[in-house]
Amino acid sequence: MGKIIGIISCNYLMKNPEGLTRDRPLAALPFGGRYRLLDFALSNMVNSGIRTVGMVTPYHYRPILDHIGAGKEWYLDRKTGGLFILPGATHGIYFKNNKFALRDITKNIEFLEKEKAEYVIISGCSNIFNIDYTNVLRNHEETKVDITLLYKELILNADEDPQGVILEIDAYGRVQKLESNQGKEGQGTKYFADVFILKRTFLLDIIKGHQNMENLDLLDILRENISQLKIGTYSIAGYFGRIYSKQTYFQRSMELLQPSVQNELFLGEHRVLTRIKDNPPTKYGPSNVIRDSLVSSGCIIKGCVSGSIIFRGVVVEAEASITNCIVLQKCVIKKGAMLENVIVDKYNIINPGTVIKGQEGDPLVIKKSRMV
Amino acid sequence: MKSIYKKEWIAMLLAGGQGSRLGCLTQDIAKPALSFGGKYRIIDFSLSNCVNSNIDTVGVLTQYKPSLLNSYIGIGSAWDLDNANGGLHVLPPFVGQEGGRWYKGTANAIYENIDFINFYNPKYVLIISGDHIYNMDYEAMLAYHKEKNADLTISVLEVPWEEASRFGIITANGEDQIIKFMEKPVQPDSNLASMGIYIFTWSVLRKALIEDEGKSESENDFGKNVLPMLLAQGKKLFTYRFQGYWQDVGTIESYYESNMELLKEQPCFDIIDSNRPIFSNGEILPPQYIRPKARINNCLVGNGCTILGEIKNSVVASGVYVGEGAKVEESILLPNAKIMNNAKVYKAIIGEYAKVGANCSIGNSGKSARQAEITVIEGNSILTEDSLNNEKKSCFLQFRCYLKDKKWRVKSWGK
Numbered sequence: 001m002g003k004i005i006g007i008i009s010c011n012y013l014m015k016n017p018e019g020l021t022r023d024r025p026l027a028a029l030p031f032g033g034r035y036r037l038l039d040f041a042l043s044n045m046v047n048s049g050i051r052t053v054g055m056v057t058p059y060h061y062r063p064i065l066d067h068i069g070a071g072k073e074w075y076l077d078r079k080t081g082g083l084f085i086l087p088g089a090t091h092g093i094y095f096k097n098n099k100f101a102l103r104d105i106t107k108n109i110e111f112l113e114k115e116k117a118e119y120v121i122i123s124g125c126s127n128i129f130n131i132d133y134t135n136v137l138r139n140h141e142e143t144k145v146d147i148t149l150l151y152k153e154l155i156l157n158a159d160e161d162p163q164g165v166i167l168e169i170d171a172y173g174r175v176q177k178l179e180s181n182q183g184k185e186g187q188g189t190k191y192f193a194d195v196f197i198l199k200r201t202f203l204l205d206i207i208k209g210h211q212n213m214e215n216l217d218l219l220d221i222l223r224e225n226i227s228q229l230k231i232g233t234y235s236i237a238g239y240f241g242r243i244y245s246k247q248t249y250f251q252r253s254m255e256l257l258q259p260s261v262q263n264e265l266f267l268g269e270h271r272v273l274t275r276i277k278d279n280p281p282t283k284y285g286p287s288n289v290i291r292d293s294l295v296s297s298g299c300i301i302k303g304c305v306s307g308s309i310i311f312r313g314v315v316v317e318a319e320a321s322i323t324n325c326i327v328l329q330k331c332v333i334k335k336g337a338m339l340e341n342v343i344v345d346k347y348n349i350i351n352p353g354t355v356i357k358g359q360e361g362d363p364l365v366i367k368k369s370r371m372v
Numbered sequence: 373m374k375s376i377y378k379k380e381w382i383a384m385l386l387a388g389g390q391g392s393r394l395g396c397l398t399q400d401i402a403k404p405a406l407s408f409g410g411k412y413r414i415i416d417f418s419l420s421n422c423v424n425s426n427i428d429t430v431g432v433l434t435q436y437k438p439s440l441l442n443s444y445i446g447i448g449s450a451w452d453l454d455n456a457n458g459g460l461h462v463l464p465p466f467v468g469q470e471g472g473r474w475y476k477g478t479a480n481a482i483y484e485n486i487d488f489i490n491f492y493n494p495k496y497v498l499i500i501s502g503d504h505i506y507n508m509d510y511e512a513m514l515a516y517h518k519e520k521n522a523d524l525t526i527s528v529l530e531v532p533w534e535e536a537s538r539f540g541i542i543t544a545n546g547e548d549q550i551i552k553f554m555e556k557p558v559q560p561d562s563n564l565a566s567m568g569i570y571i572f573t574w575s576v577l578r579k580a581l582i583e584d585e586g587k588s589e590s591e592n593d594f595g596k597n598v599l600p601m602l603l604a605q606g607k608k609l610f611t612y613r614f615q616g617y618w619q620d621v622g623t624i625e626s627y628y629e630s631n632m633e634l635l636k637e638q639p640c641f642d643i644i645d646s647n648r649p650i651f652s653n654g655e656i657l658p659p660q661y662i663r664p665k666a667r668i669n670n671c672l673v674g675n676g677c678t679i680l681g682e683i684k685n686s687v688v689a690s691g692v693y694v695g696e697g698a699k700v701e702e703s704i705l706l707p708n709a710k711i712m713n714n715a716k717v718y719k720a721i722i723g724e725y726a727k728v729g730a731n732c733s734i735g736n737s738g739k740s741a742r743q744a745e746i747t748v749i750e751g752n753s754i755l756t757e758d759s760l761n762n763e764k765k766s767c768f769l770q771f772r773c774y775l776k777d778k779k780w781r782v783k784s785w786g787k
Contacts, residue, residue: 033659034675072449073656259663262678266658276450278651280643281410281674281690282660283635292664297411297675300644310659 004119004137005052005081005200006045007111010038010064011088012099012163014126018246019367020345027125028063029249030328030346032256032265033296033309036067037243039274041125046074047270048133050121052081054111056088056104067275074273084111089214099124099163099194102221103214106207112200120203122218124194128241128252130265130272133197136234140197145232147202147222149175150195152240155188156181161244165192165219167233175231178223193236239264250343250363253309253326257292279312287318303333311346320350326363342366377457379494381514381571383427384485385418386478387502388435393623396750397723402434404502405441406627407706407724409634409643410689411674413444414621415502416652419451419460424648425510427498429458431488433481435465435474450653463488480592483581489574497577499570499594505630505641506567506618507648513612514571523576523607524599526550527569527614539565540595542611550609555595564611567618570594576607617641628721628746631687631704634672657690665696674707681711685741695730702741706751719744723751731757 010027014020020029027038038055045053053076057064068074071083086108089101100122105112112120119140121133129152140148151167160181167190168177181191206221222231239261241252255261266272279298284290289304298313303320310316311328317335326343333339334352341358344350347369358364391403398406404415415432422430430453434441447453448460463485465474475481482489482499489497496517498510508527517525528542536557543552543562554560580598584590590597603609617640621627633639643650657676662668667682674690681698688694692705695713702719710727711717717728718735726749728734734755735747749755 262658262661271656272658273656276654276656278649280650281672281688283644284668284671284673286637286670288668290662290668291666293662294659295662295673296659298644 002049002051003117004050004121004133004197005054005115005117006050007054007056007086007105007120007122008038008041008045008125009056009100009104009122009194010061010125011056011058011101011104012124012126013058014244018365020246020249020343020365023060023368024063025058025060026243027058028067029243030311031128031243031249031253033294033311035272035274037128038064038067038125039272040128040130041123042068042074043270043273044129044131044133045121045123046076046273048131050133051076051078052084052115052117054084054086054108056086056108058088061085061087069275073275081115086111098217100218101214102207102210102216102218105203105218106211106214109204109207112204112207115200117200119197120200121195121197126243127193128243128265129193129236129239130268130270131236131238132270136197139234140232143173143232145174145230147196147198147229148232148234150193150197150234150236151190152193152236153188154191154240156191159245159247161242161248163244164242166190167192169233173233175222175226175233177226178219190233190235191242193240246343246365247362250326254307254324256294256309257307277312285318288316303335317352324360324363345369374490375457375492377492379429379458379492381427381496381498382429382431382458382489382492382494383422383498383500383510384482384489385415385422385430385432385500385502386481387415387432387441388438388475388481389501389503390436391503391622394621394627395624396748397624397627397721398437399750400437401440402436402438405444406621407689408505408621408627409631410672410687411654412643412650412652414505415441415445416451416650417505417507418500418502419445419448419453420648420650421500421506421508421510422498423451423453423651425508427510428453428455429492429494430460431463431485432460432502433463433475433485435481438462438464444653446653451651458492461488477592477597478594479581479584479598482577483585483592486578486581489578494574497572497574499572501568503622504568504618504620506614506616507641507645507650508569508614508616508618509648510569510571513569516612517571517573517610520548520610521608522571522610523573524602524609525571525612526599526609527567528564528611529567529614529618531563531565533560533563536560536563536565540568542566544611548611548613550603550611553595553599553603564613566595567614568595568620569614571612576602624721624746624748628704632685632702634687635670635685654690663696666694681713702744703735720747720749722749723753725752726750727754729754729756729759 014026029037070077076083089103089107164181166181282299285302291306293308295310296312300315302318303316305322308325313330315332320333320337323340325339328346331344331348333350336353337350338355341363343365345368387404391398453460541554541560542564619630661678663680666679669684673688676691679694680696681694683700686703688705689707691708693710697714698711700717703717704721706724708725709722712730714731715728716733720735
């Protein structure tokens with residue numbers, strides 16, 4: 001798909017992070033044992049044959065660069081095209097409800113002017129799904145619309161993402177209205193998946209037509225011009241996980257333990273690509289009890305682990321017990337420690353005999369590298 | 373043609389061996405490409421040693437069944453060997469104006485690539501093979517070679533006397549200078565075994581290779597021909613004593629044992645040592661997926677595995693599936709092997725992409741782990757209960773079985 005380039009917008013925040021995004025942007029939040037959130041958005045593009053991707057970064061983007069480097073694992077270390085870092089505008093200031101801030105793209109307009117592809121696909125990075133955009137592009141061309149928005153049909157929860165948008169669609173699949181999802185609890189709704197596709201020249205026209213209105217979001221412009229634009233839709237089939245708070249992060253992580261989710265996300269034709277660390281295989285001790293868990297490479301597991309997600313290089317010593325937890329990279333759970341409903345961030349050492357229990361449905365977060 | 377960057381040293385890695393004693397494990401792949409230790413292939417150890425010793429130019433000599441090996445090593449990027457002014461080069465046999473030739477022996481393989489080495493014009497050449505398991509700092513050996521002002525330094529290991537006749541045995545004097553070299557002697561007079569790791573001063577090696585090539589009776593082998601010749605010419609040959617784990621996984625038994633060694637609480641060979649990490653070129657696979665009824669006891673497990681059943685004292689490589697009710701003990705499952713529901717696998721090596729069908733039983737669990745012999749199931753074969761019963765042949769004990777032309781053949785590979 002040389003005729004399409006991608007832009008991933010990472011310049012936005014999460015509502016209720018409780019320390020998970022204290023030291024890192026949401027895009028770099030570790031997920032699923034060895035991934036980070038942006039891996040899913042990036043892999044979807046790369047697996048669809050896109051080899052030119054611009055990444056709009058927030059101000060503290062070191063963890064993102066640390067993870068993607070030159071984009072080697074995503075085959076984006078190219079001579080032509082490849083990975084482009086597009087530093088987001090207005091460092092440090094976030095506007096509510098802004099995911100696709102016009103100013104972020106305007107400041108990096110050279111990227112759009114230089115890469116001569118016909119189409120641009122723009123994606124957020126906080127949703128977990130595995131899709132091939134080839135069919136989306138075909139659908140976009142066949143329906144001859146100006147812009148195609150991807151959505152997922154789902155039932156909304158009570159505590160909703162304030163940045164979420166739902167679509168009102170007519171019988172022809174055209175968008176009639178873009179609404180905030182607040183107050184729409186419980187209904188079967190078409191939830192905007194933060195992905196849309198449009199002609200590159202059309203995007204450039206939009207930018208040029210709104211030169212002095214940089215605080216706008218691209219979605220605001222669609223909203224204002226909805227009567228003049230032909231806005232098509234494409235429904236995402238399969239698993240779709242939204243992460244917008246600590247609770248949803250925990251829920252989405254635990255959903256990975258379901259065989260159907262595992263199959264759809266990880267074991268299909270398109271693999272989720274991520275940074276390679278060259279860890280040794282994981283070693284399980286002689287008397288451990290492990291069940292119903294995801295375990296990454298480079299771990300040493302001697303204690304008891306169940307219903308948990310264990311990231312790379314974690315050590316669980318004998319007689320330690322971990323239930324319903326997410327343990328991030330390189331943590332050490334010492335002998336006899338007991339954790340339940342806890343998210344342990346990177347590099348933590350949990351001292352022998354420590355007992356930490358979070359509430360079910362409201363896990364406790366142990367922030368990055370602290371001695372407990 | 374010469375590179376403008378003169379190298380101090382380069383490595384030549386012999387990776388053309390068949391490993392015939394490994395039977396069906398190396399039927400379709402070169403021995404260096406054989407999976408090892410859950411996520412590695414054997415060549416990873418030599419290549420990682422090169423990188424960890426700051427060698428940036430490696431020639432890999434291939435010959436036997438190279439396709440998997442070639443695609444695995446690629447241009448060496450997994451080992452950071454996709455380097456400017458050097459890097460990894462795959463060197464297969466080639467044709468010239470006088471026609472084509474296969475590599476006749478280890479020395480001939482290097483001889484045929486004299487042009488390649490000349491291009492980099494190194495002062496020293498490290499010659500290693502791609503089928504040993506070890507973690508070694510070649511830089512220390514080079515320093516020793518320079519200190520001794522040697523023409524050739526051979527890395528040696530003390531082996532038990534009773535095993536000495538399996539190796540190339542070196543006798544050295546008090547100053548570690550080599551006075552005698554015997555290939556697999558019946559009556560060894562030393563227990564210093566050559567590890568097949570040589571550092572040559574390039575000018576000496578070049579002359580020796582040309583001279584050896586001129587001898588029609590020579591087998592063009594380093595151990596058999598070149599080393600005795602240099603010794604006879606009075607060149608300065610030294611031994612370099614290596615302390616540590618080194619294993620030539622030449623047979624099914626030694627392959628099995630050295631995999632099992634990794635399961636020990638304190639293994640002789642520690643793959644988890646991060647100072648000198650072993651790099652490999654794995655697929656990007658999801659974490660291991662361990663289902664509620666799984667039981668894992670003393671195992672090494674690679675990425676992308678799905679475990680529903682019970683595994684015990686086993687090395688399980690990446691992408692393996694172990695179904696519900698299945699039981700795997702004392703075994704090695706190679707990448708992407710599938711053990712279906714309620715199958716039993718005992719003291720066996722299951723090849724890559726092989727599938728042990730539901731309710732099949734492999735290996736003789738009647739014997740203790742020590743006594744039972746190793747059953748090897750060839751890669752890509754598919755075992756079903758029917759295929760086992762129809763042939764009325766069990767695939768136990770000293771037999772290896774494999775499926776070819778859709779017919780079962782059970783062959784003894786003996787001892």
